[in-house]
Amino acid sequence: MKNWFVFALVMLGVILMACAPAPTATPVPPTAAPAAKPTDAPKPTTAPVATSAPAAKPTDAPKPTDAPKPTTAPTAAPAASGSKMKLSFWHSLSGNTGKALEAMVAKFNQQSQTIQVEPIYQGAYADIAQKLTAAVTAKTLPEVAQMGGAPTMADSGVVINVADLVAKADLDDIYPGFWDYNKYGGKIISMPYNNSIPVLYYNKDLFTAAGLDPNKPPTTWDELVTAAKALTKPGQWGFNTHTDTHWYFSAMIMQNGGKILSDDGKKVVYNSAEGIEALQFWGDLVTKHKVMPSNQHAQAGADFVAGKLGMIMRSSASLGSIQTDAKFKVGVAPLPCKKTCSEPIGGASMLIFKTTPEKQKAAWEFVQWMTNGANTVDLFIQTGYVPLRKSVADVPALKDYLKSSPNAQVLVDALKYSSAIPIFSELGNSDEQLRKAIEKMELGSGTAKDAMDAAATVINKNLAGQ
Numbered sequence: 001m002k003n004w005f006v007f008a009l010v011m012l013g014v015i016l017m018a019c020a021p022a023p024t025a026t027p028v029p030p031t032a033a034p035a036a037k038p039t040d041a042p043k044p045t046t047a048p049v050a051t052s053a054p055a056a057k058p059t060d061a062p063k064p065t066d067a068p069k070p071t072t073a074p075t076a077a078p079a080a081s082g083s084k085m086k087l088s089f090w091h092s093l094s095g096n097t098g099k100a101l102e103a104m105v106a107k108f109n110q111q112s113q114t115i116q117v118e119p120i121y122q123g124a125y126a127d128i129a130q131k132l133t134a135a136v137t138a139k140t141l142p143e144v145a146q147m148g149g150a151p152t153m154a155d156s157g158v159v160i161n162v163a164d165l166v167a168k169a170d171l172d173d174i175y176p177g178f179w180d181y182n183k184y185g186g187k188i189i190s191m192p193y194n195n196s197i198p199v200l201y202y203n204k205d206l207f208t209a210a211g212l213d214p215n216k217p218p219t220t221w222d223e224l225v226t227a228a229k230a231l232t233k234p235g236q237w238g239f240n241t242h243t244d245t246h247w248y249f250s251a252m253i254m255q256n257g258g259k260i261l262s263d264d265g266k267k268v269v270y271n272s273a274e275g276i277e278a279l280q281f282w283g284d285l286v287t288k289h290k291v292m293p294s295n296q297h298a299q300a301g302a303d304f305v306a307g308k309l310g311m312i313m314r315s316s317a318s319l320g321s322i323q324t325d326a327k328f329k330v331g332v333a334p335l336p337c338k339k340t341c342s343e344p345i346g347g348a349s350m351l352i353f354k355t356t357p358e359k360q361k362a363a364w365e366f367v368q369w370m371t372n373g374a375n376t377v378d379l380f381i382q383t384g385y386v387p388l389r390k391s392v393a394d395v396p397a398l399k400d401y402l403k404s405s406p407n408a409q410v411l412v413d414a415l416k417y418s419s420a421i422p423i424f425s426e427l428g429n430s431d432e433q434l435r436k437a438i439e440k441m442e443l444g445s446g447t448a449k450d451a452m453d454a455a456a457t458v459i460n461k462n463l464a465g466q
Contacts, residue, residue, distance in 0.1 A: 084116035085362050088142035091119055092128045092348065093194065097317075100382040101146075101194075108369055115362045117144075125149070125348060132351075141353045143363045146193060150349040151184035151423040160352040163188040165364050173373075173389045180420035181345045185265070191367050194385040195347035196317040197418055198248055199411065200336065204329035206231055206310045217311075217333035221255075221281060224311075224336045228291035231310030238291035240300040241313040245438045246431040247346060248313045250421050251335055252278040254342040260430075261422040267460045268430055271452035278338075279448040283441030294442040315346060316411045317384040323407065332407040334414040343417040347385060386411055430459045 093101045098121060105119045122128040125148035135141045136156050153159050166188065171179065178192035204214035210230040218224040228238030241248045250260060250270075258274030261267070269275075285292040296303075301318075303309040305325040313335065314322070323330050335343060350370070352363045369375065373389050377398045380387045392398055402409045421427070433455035440451045 084112070084114060085359065087115060087117045087144060087359065087363055087366060089117050089119045089366070090122045090128060090131070090142045090145040092122060092125050092146060092148070094121060097194075097383045097385075100379065104370060104375060104378070108366060115366060117366055141355075143353060143355055143359050144366060145351045145353070146348050147190075147351055148348040149423060149427060150190035150351050151182055152425060152427070153351055154184040154187070154189045155425075158353050159189060160354055160360055160364075161187060161189050162191050162352070165352075166191070173391050175388065175390065175415055175418055177345055177415075177418035177420050178388050181423070182349050183420075184423050190349035190351050191371055192388050193348060193350045193371060194317075194379065194383070195345050195349075195388065196315045196385055197343040197345060197411070197414055198244075198251055198313055198335055199316050199343075199414060200311055200313055200333045201304065201318075201322055202227075202311040202331045202333065203304070203307060203309070203326075204331045206236070206307070206328070207331070210310070214329070214331060217331055218336045219333070220336050221252075221338050225285070225289055225291065228285070228311065229289060232291045235308065237293055237303065237309050239285060239311045240292050240303065240309055241297055242300050242315070242318075243297045244315070244346070245297055246434040247344065248335075249278065249282060249434055249438055251342050251344050252282065252338070254344065254419060254421075255335070255338040255340055257339045261424055265422070265424055267463055268426075268456050270434070271449075271456040276448045276452050279437060279441055279452055282438060283444070283448060286442045287444050292442075295439055315384075316386055316414075317347075319384040319407060319411065323405075330407065332410040334410070334417055341417040342419045343414050344419050344421045380408075384408075384411070386415060424463075426459050426462050429462060430455075433458050 089105065091098070091101060102119050105117050109116050120142070122131050122145075128145065128147055129149065132141070132145060132147065132153065136158055141158060147153070154161070162182065174192060178195060179188055181195070182188050182190045182192055200217060202217050207214040207217075207227075210227075212227055212230055218227045224239065231238035253260065253270050253275045256274040256278045258272050258278065259269050262269050286294050300309060300312050301314065301322075304312045304314075305322060305327075307326075307328055319332065334341065350367045352360060352367060354360065355363075371388065373392045373395065374397075376387045376389055377392050377395050379385050381397065381401050387398065402412065424430075437451035437455045440446050441448060
């Protein structure tokens with residue numbers, strides 16, 4: 001394994017631990033607003049790492065319905081000893097989301113006559129990235145792992161590429177953006193699993209009070225500014241984002257026609273005219289339009305459910321907790337668009353590691369089962385992680401859930417805009433540099449061009465090995 005890969009992945013884990021910039025001294029809003037209780041910061045992404053988009057910290061799930069029966073039952077050949085073959089599965093989901101995952105594993109174990117999977121919680125995305133890196137060196141890897149930014153493991157030499165396993169039917173059935181999110185060097189490395197997209201949540205009651213149509217959320221950047229101005233008043237802000245600022249900002253770059261990475265993968269190119277314009281728009285929300293507080297993203301979630309914030313960009317995986325905690329009518333919409341629409345995927349994926357041929361076969365069987373149509377619907381219903389497959393549109397459980405939760409329908413509809421932030425070795429560091437650029441603009445420190453050039457310079461030096 002290349003030494004630089006280990007260093008890059010370790011650094012990725014460190015970066016993901018601090019997925020949100022530390023809030024600076026809280027500026028005074030246009031007129032005095034009462035302080036809100038801070039909330040815990042979610043995952044990174046993928047940023048995803050991943051990150052792209054980055055995945056969000058698990059939240060309280062919407063009330064589950066009965067899960068549909070899996071479409072494919074385990075069929076691996078029995079182990080020679082007559083006992084079940086044991087596989088270790090490292091994962092990074094906790095709380096209600098973790099319970100949902102472990103229930104699925106238990107269901108697999110109950111149905112399989114040949115395979116017994118042990119789910120082992122290994123901490124957040126950053127933690128599992130560090131532990132997998134250490135396990136490569138120690139040769140103590142599990143058979144399967146769930147990881148944010150999973151494709152970055154490609155150069156380790158210990159991964160079975162999903163490209164060599166997946167059937168054409170699955171390639172066609174799963175939305176292309178999810179496959180792109182699992183590529184490294186142009187090849188599919190990992191299997192899509194718990195994925196989310198950023199969306200716009202809004203307070204329908206505040207919309208009505210401000211004279212806005214609660215059934216017509218903003219669809220463009222200009223409309224976002226107009227609505228945010230109408231919603232901003234003493235004690236209330238019009239707009240904010242949750243802590244994964246790099247995720248929402250990366251979406252804006254792509255919405256404006258910009259790119260994160262060059263086509264040859266050798267340098268970041270977000271300091272283009274499109275990226276600079278996107279950062280200027282972000283800064284203007286704070287310093288010009290005065291509709292967003294400066295560097296108060298850590299408390300944005302609490303502000304929103306408390307009715308002190310009109311709109312918030314946050315992960316689709318937060319739908320359940322927001323609808324549970326809010327005492328008002330919650331609206332959900334795709335992110336407002338500019339030149340195009342873009343919903344960069346966040347969350348994590350499944351990796352299969354090289355062991356014996358028998359265990360590798362069993363591990364792939366388990367991964368296929370966890371990501372089949374019925375189970376991707378069940379995961380969506382229980383957690384808010386979006387369904388991966390086109391073929392589930394007519395699954396009765398999904399239809400029933402969407403009838404009872406119109407906001408969940410919005411998440412499904414937004415999948416047509418799903419896209420992937422390219423996965424590359426410096427992605428975690430790149431996300432950190434973008435967060436720093438955003439913080440500078442929110443504080444009114446320097447120009448958008450200077451901030452973006454500074455971010456790109458750091459990352460491109462690292463990519464060039466300088």
